[in-house]
Amino acid sequence: xxxxxxxxxxxxxxxxxxxxxxxxxxxRKAGQFIIIRVNExxxxxxxxxxxxxxxxxxxxxxxxxxxxxTSLLGDLEKxxxxxxxxxxxGRPTHIENFGTAVCVGGGIGAAPVYPIAKALKTAGNxxxxxIGARTKELLxxxxxxxxxxxxxxxxxxxxxxxxxxxxTQILQKFIDEKRRLDLVVGIGPVPMMKAVCNVTRPHKIHTxxxxxxxxxxxTGMCGACRVTIGGKNQFVCVDGPEFDGHEVxxxxxxxxxxGYLKEEKMAMEELTYHEGARCYERGAS
Amino acid sequence: MDPKEIKERMKIPKQAMPExxxxxxxxxxxxxxxxxxxxxxxxxxxxxxxCKNPLCVGGCPVNIDxxxxxxxxxxxxxxxxxxxxxxxxxxxxxxxxxxxxxxxCEKVCVVGKKGQPVSIGRLERFAADYExxxxxxxxxxxxxxxxxxxxxxxxxxxGLTVAGDLVxxxxxxxxxxxxxxxxxxxMYGIPEFRLPKKIVEAEVExxxxxxxxxxxxxxxxxxxxxxxxxxNGYNAVFIGTGAGLPVFMNIPGExxxxxxxxxxxxxxxxxxxAYQFPEFxxxxxxxxxxxxxxxxxxxxxxxxxxxxxxxxxxxxxxxxSREEMPAxxxxxxxxxxxGLKFLLLTNPTRFIGDEEGRLKKIECIKMELxxxxxxxxxxxxxxxxxxxxxxxxxxxxxxxxGANPLIPQTTPDxxxxxxxxxxxxxxxxxxxxxxxxxGGDIVRGGATVILAMGDGRRAANSIHEYLATGVW
Numbered sequence: 202x203x204x205x206x207x208x209x210x211x212x213x214x215x216x217x218x219x220x221x222x223x224x225x226x227x228x229r230k231a232g233q234f235i236i237i238r239v240n241e242x243x244x245x246x247x248x249x250x251x252x253x254x255x256x257x258x259x260x261x262x263x264x265x266x267x268x269x270x271t272s273l274l275g276d277l278e279k280x281x282x283x284x285x286x287x288x289x290x291g292r293p294t295h296i297e298n299f300g301t302a303v304c305v306g307g308g309i310g311a312a313p314v315y316p317i318a319k320a321l322k323t324a325g326n327x328x329x330x331x332i333g334a335r336t337k338e339l340l341x342x343x344x345x346x347x348x349x350x351x352x353x354x355x356x357x358x359x360x361x362x363x364x365x366x367x368x369t370q371i372l373q374k375f376i377d378e379k380r381r382l383d384l385v386v387g388i389g390p391v392p393m394m395k396a397v398c399n400v401t402r403p404h405k406i407h408t409x410x411x412x413x414x415x416x417x418x419x420t421g422m423c424g425a426c427r428v429t430i431g432g433k434n435q436f437v438c439v440d441g442p443e444f445d446g447h448e449v450x451x452x453x454x455x456x457x458x459x460g461y462l463k464e465e466k467m468a469m470e471e472l473t474y475h476e477g478a479r480c481y482e483r484g485a486s
Numbered sequence: 487m488d489p490k491e492i493k494e495r496m497k498i499p500k501q502a503m504p505e506x507x508x509x510x511x512x513x514x515x516x517x518x519x520x521x522x523x524x525x526x527x528x529x530x531x532x533x534x535x536x537c538k539n540p541l542c543v544g545g546c547p548v549n550i551d552x553x554x555x556x557x558x559x560x561x562x563x564x565x566x567x568x569x570x571x572x573x574x575x576x577x578x579x580x581x582x583x584x585x586x587x588x589x590x591c592e593k594v595c596v597v598g599k600k601g602q603p604v605s606i607g608r609l610e611r612f613a614a615d616y617e618x619x620x621x622x623x624x625x626x627x628x629x630x631x632x633x634x635x636x637x638x639x640x641x642x643x644x645g646l647t648v649a650g651d652l653v654x655x656x657x658x659x660x661x662x663x664x665x666x667x668x669x670x671x672x673m674y675g676i677p678e679f680r681l682p683k684k685i686v687e688a689e690v691e692x693x694x695x696x697x698x699x700x701x702x703x704x705x706x707x708x709x710x711x712x713x714x715x716x717x718n719g720y721n722a723v724f725i726g727t728g729a730g731l732p733v734f735m736n737i738p739g740e741x742x743x744x745x746x747x748x749x750x751x752x753x754x755x756x757x758x759x760a761y762q763f764p765e766f767x768x769x770x771x772x773x774x775x776x777x778x779x780x781x782x783x784x785x786x787x788x789x790x791x792x793x794x795x796x797x798x799x800x801x802x803x804x805x806x807s808r809e810e811m812p813a814x815x816x817x818x819x820x821x822x823x824x825g826l827k828f829l830l831l832t833n834p835t836r837f838i839g840d841e842e843g844r845l846k847k848i849e850c851i852k853m854e855l856x857x858x859x860x861x862x863x864x865x866x867x868x869x870x871x872x873x874x875x876x877x878x879x880x881x882x883x884x885x886x887x888g889a890n891p892l893i894p895q896t897t898p899d900x901x902x903x904x905x906x907x908x909x910x911x912x913x914x915x916x917x918x919x920x921x922x923x924x925g926g927d928i929v930r931g932g933a934t935v936i937l938a939m940g941d942g943r944r945a946a947n948s949i950h951e952y953l954a955t956g957v958w
Contacts, residue, residue, distance in 0.1 A: 224704075224709050224710075225709070228708070228709055228710075238666055242759075242765065242766045242767060243767050244758060244766075244767035244768040244769075245666075245758070245768070269767060270767060284666075285666040285702070285703050286703060287664065287666070287703040287704075287705060288705075288708070288709075289708055289709070290705065290708060417750060417753055417754060417758070417768075418664075418665065418753060420664050420665075420705055420730075420892070421730070421731060421890070421891070421892070422730035422731065422732065422749050422753070422890065423732060423747055423749045423750035423753055424732045424734065424747040424749070424750055425750045427734075427741060428741075429741060434734060434736070434740070434741070439892075453741055453843070456743065456842065456843030457741065457743060457843065459743075459842070459843075460743040460744075460771070460844075461769045461771070464763065464764075464769035464771075465769070467764055468763070468764045468767060468769070471764045
């Protein structure tokens with residue numbers, strides 16, 4: 202069991218958890234993730250390690266409630282425990298002094314971008330960050346990103362905060378201004394990562410993306426997370442999660458990620474039904 | 487035993503094991519055979535003629551004293567029989583169920599020369615089940631700690647055998663397991679209806695009671711490397727990480743939704759209990775027509791599991807003929823009784839999907855058998871122009887597994903062969919790295935539970951010797 206030391210609500214549906222996991226805290230590097238199982242009947246889901254504290258022996262994760270498991274996780278409070286936490290998994294981000302690095306985080310994607318931006322900054326890069334969300338309410342890690350970046354740009358799709366529009370528009374503006382960009386790291390929903398790669402591809406700017414495919418074990422034994430990279434099959438959990446964005450078959454990834462939509466909806470409906478019943482009981486007593 | 491009694495015993499017919507009716511069992515995940523009753527077990531045990539030089543013992547990879555435990559069963563001393571087995575085999579309830587006895591102990595049984603061999607596996611299973619169900623599992627005396635610590639990587643059959651053997655010799659043992667439960671293939675691979683998970687859990691519990699420490703959620707190579715284990719106080723390391731790397735066919739359309747590796751399909755169903763979705767959270771795709779590609783035990787397990795999800799049809803597609811199928815005959819037979827279809831001498835050439843990327847058809851080609859290959863089996867050759875398509879919703883690729891690369895990648899001074907299998911001295915299980923031993927599927931490639939356990943037994947003896955002498 203892995204105890205939750207701190208929980209902080211970042212928005213209505215997004216929460217940050219600091220979890221006691223000293224061994225993982227000691228080993229993890231930027232770009233790596235964990236697999237968790239919330240309870241005995243639970244499924245295994247991957248989550249990026251956002252930060253760690255070696256002295257306290259904690260790791261930080263950020264989770265957005267998008268279905269049953271993330272809702273169950275969202276119900277947990279400080280002092281509760283997560284049944285299983287395994288990691289650090291995946292290859293760490295390749296970090297060196299590239300020069301100028303642009304870190305683009307879309308929505309919850311700011312969570313995986315943050316540790317990479319931090320590591321790039323520590324390695325001596327000039328770090329320019331662009332984070333965006335659908336609306337102001339959903340924007341996360343603005344202060345953290347500001348503290349680890351030389352420049353920070355914020356966008357919202359609805360214009361409720363920062364630049365009105367998409368993260369890719371800011372990136373396109375840099376390119377149009379002929380700013381020197383040595384590396385782009387783009388993480389977020391798959392269509393956003395695809396869009397970032399479409400912006401950088403014509404200019405041959407090295408672009409790294411972190412893929413979020415369906416996973417089961419996360420250790421390379423099943424191939425649920427397989428993606429086509431440069432025409433070859435790769436496993437996101439052991440060969441990735443980061444890949445050269447210009448080589449990724451994003452359309453295939455989008456299709457594969459929709460494989461269980463029906464089942465995911467069914468699981469969520471069941472949970473809502475039971476939670477409704479629970480609320481009713483509480484109200485009655 | 488006098489010749490007259492031998493003659494009498496040879497007359498007793500082999501006792502059948504009662505099992506669930508095929509029509510019934512294909513709708514549930516309960517175990518297919520019910521196991522012997524005490525009466526049936528005693529009757530079957532009487533068929534053993536108590537050879538002076540029993541060949542069966544040599545046929546068993548962990549050399550169980552078979553005539554002795556069978557004699558105890560014949561005398562009605564069931565608990566004593568279980569304890570006799572446990573002197574040499576830590577997982578008898580598992581082995582009695584999943585060992586291919588027809589190729590091992592029962593193959594060389596003298597009674598089998600003229601008639602049916604003694605059902606050694608069923609008797610082993612009976613004794614172990616009896617002891618467990620009657621709450622009389624005894625923990626052997628553990629000697630005083632030798633001061634030595636051993637780390638075991640992987641809690642599959644090989645690792646668990648090493649753990650049990652070494653703890654009985656007085657060493658401290660820690661098993662590191664990447665998944666959230668111990669058991670390896672016994673938990674994620676072999677289905678519930680062949681090996682109930684509560685039996686694996688009970689046998690793991692028995693090891694824990696003997697003092698074996700098991701750390702789950704620990705991926706060695708990521709959390710700690712083998713070198714770190716050695717420098718953090720472990721005197722020796724055993725690597726039993728298995729052959730968990732799924733092999734795909736590398737044909738077009740393999741990433742369509744509905745195409746699973748057997749590992750993924752079985753892990754979702756057995757380990758995560760996706761057949762109980764949504765009571766359990768892990769989903770599994772269901773379809774009307776399921777195709778399983780391959781002819782081994784894994785293919786048979788996947789196909790028989792698929793049948794229990796109530797599709798219209800489950801078909802095994804295999805590129806050779808029935809005779810070459812590596813699956814156990816008993817399991818193929820069980821599958822057939824349950825309605826499994828076979829499309830033999832056929833090989834898929836591509837998967838075809840719809841606009842959503844979901845699997846709809848498989849294109850196959852007919853094969854014919856040519857000259858024998860290195861394995862001695864006749865090599866399948868495609869028949870030109872014989873392509874045809876079949877409708878399918880779910881395909882499970884069960885054409886084999888490769889070696890898990892994580893340990894060799896993070897411990898480069900451990901020698902591996904061209905397939906990534908760890909190279910060891912066959913008698914001692916020693917790798918090229920001092921203090922590191924290995925065995926089971928990571929050495930052999932995909933093999934059997936009992937061979938992995940035999941490797942574990944040999945490695946444990948040689949680890950014990952190394953810890954005592956320090957000589958490498």
